[in-house]
Amino acid sequence: MLKNEIEEKVKQFPTYLKSWVKTFLGGLTLFCIISLIALPFLSQNQNFTHVFLRQFTLAMIFSIFAASWDLLTGISGQISFGHAIFFGIAGYICAYLISYQNFPPWIAIFIGAIGAVFFGLIIGIPCLRLRGPYLALGTLAFSLVLLKLFLMGSLSDVLFGSEGISDYRIQISDNPVVEYIIILMFMIVSFITIIQVSKSKFGTILKSIRDDEVSADASGINTTRFKVYAFMLSALFAGIAGACYATYVGAVNPTGNFGATISFYAILMASLGGLTTIRGSALGAFFFIFLEYSLIVAGAEIYVNLIFALILIVVVRFSEHGILKPILERIKDLWDLLLGR
Template identity: 40%
Template sequence: MGLFGFYLRKLISLLKGEVLVLPSRTIVGLFVLVLLILPLISRDPYVIRIVVLTSIFAILAASWDLLSGFTGQMNFGHALFFGVGAYSSAILNIQAHIPPWGSVPLGAVVAVLAGLIVGIPCLRLKHTYLALTTLAFPIILLGIVFALPEFTGGELGISGVKRITNSLVGGYYLHVITMLVLCFVMWKITDSHTGIIFHAIREDELAVKASGINTTRYKLLAFCLSGFFAGLAGVLYVLYMRIAGPSTLEISLSFNVVIWAIFGGVATIYGPVAAVFILNPLLEFVRFWPEYRILIFAFVVLLIL
């Protein structure tokens, strides 16, 4: 065997250390591979649409986990950031005539500002009071949307938004790769020194304060980062669906985000992403049997509890 045997043993050792011991890496690798080769297997517009929307919601769920999962700041109004990003992009595109690419960063910046607006009054709140306060913000914004129909489109929303690309496959890869990159960035943030402090704040904020760390600054940072990524998800949504409507601010969307995160596992980033890719296509599939949708939803909630 000689040299060949030596390299074979090294390869087996590497596989045991990197793949067999850490099967999650293999699962992630297979997940990414399936997403990348899917258009080569099927170019059915319906399938492509489901995967694209699921990718967008995966960014949204991961951004909630970045805030609530790691810092413990329970946000029941996460649709606010999503809706702000969506409406900002639509308004910039339709009324200010800014091209789609230009509206992406601007929409995310507006969502960061929304994170500041929400974060500052919520810094001293905890538990139920925090959850109820965050829940109020998208409801307030929804009221503003209905009160200014000439600016926001009212109940009909803002339609006719230009897409970044009209290519079916090009649009698919744009959204899927963006999702993979953004989720990886969020995971790296949580794996950094900042992420450790986020996690410590959730476990024992008083102890973190006693160590000399400004927890207020880090909690506000978490709100802004979460708003940034959720805002990007909203921008991607409106650029794909070509409409920003009240559905982007609905309470049901905020609750869905919480369900996705809890189902997949909080404080993981990849857990909520996996949950979205399981639950969203499942609920889309059962649209063919609308009488079973509520039953399945109730079963999922019971499963989580």
């Protein structure tokens, strides 16, 4: 029965793909993916590959991270202010395995992500007694405490102290182009999975919990179980992003991987793009990374977070749906005009 269904879906897939590409959103997504794939082959210039392309890689890592936050907060309505927990834990596990146990980066990234899922389970269970804003503070408290544990001098033998781990081997590849392609694959797979999950029956259940938990409970949904699932799924993608980030930087340290700033970045990127629009977090991440890059180039590095906090306040205050939806509507109008519809 199930096998037939799957076979049917596989058979229908090419026609589905064709019709999807013809729609506005599908065409735009495909255009973005193709241009991202083509990008590294545009130039062999050292400056281009080692500086500019690396910024794209960073933006892609953070878009996975922001999308995972959006899955938890936008889709299932569980506000998390401590997403850096999963990000940092996965990064630490990955760095430890590569540097001390000589694991290949591939396996280390996956084990790191699984470690983050485990943390999602541990943190999800006590935190799910909290609702709404209290969950936000609970997760924030968790991440601050983890940060303090990792910074603690007396535990530095076990948790590496404030220095963290740094090793030249913690990287996916020497070649930035190869690194870029691998991270791009990670990003595409993560986004497809998250978007499909949010469209599936599971995603509908999560949305019903977000909109009205009592009614969801009354209609026979085990809300606690699904909230834990949402936590774990979100932690998986945040963990992938965190492990990739550790390999990208080549080192991990408490403030860089656990700091409240990291959680803040996820919140900022996702709400900049617009909550519940998973694609928006990619837009937010790219916007964010390149604004940061240009500020650093302009020598105003110290003002980066100040400006981003201002942007967050303005966006949340004046535009409930972020910047993705308005931009998409404008482009769609232009598109229709060009096609003469």
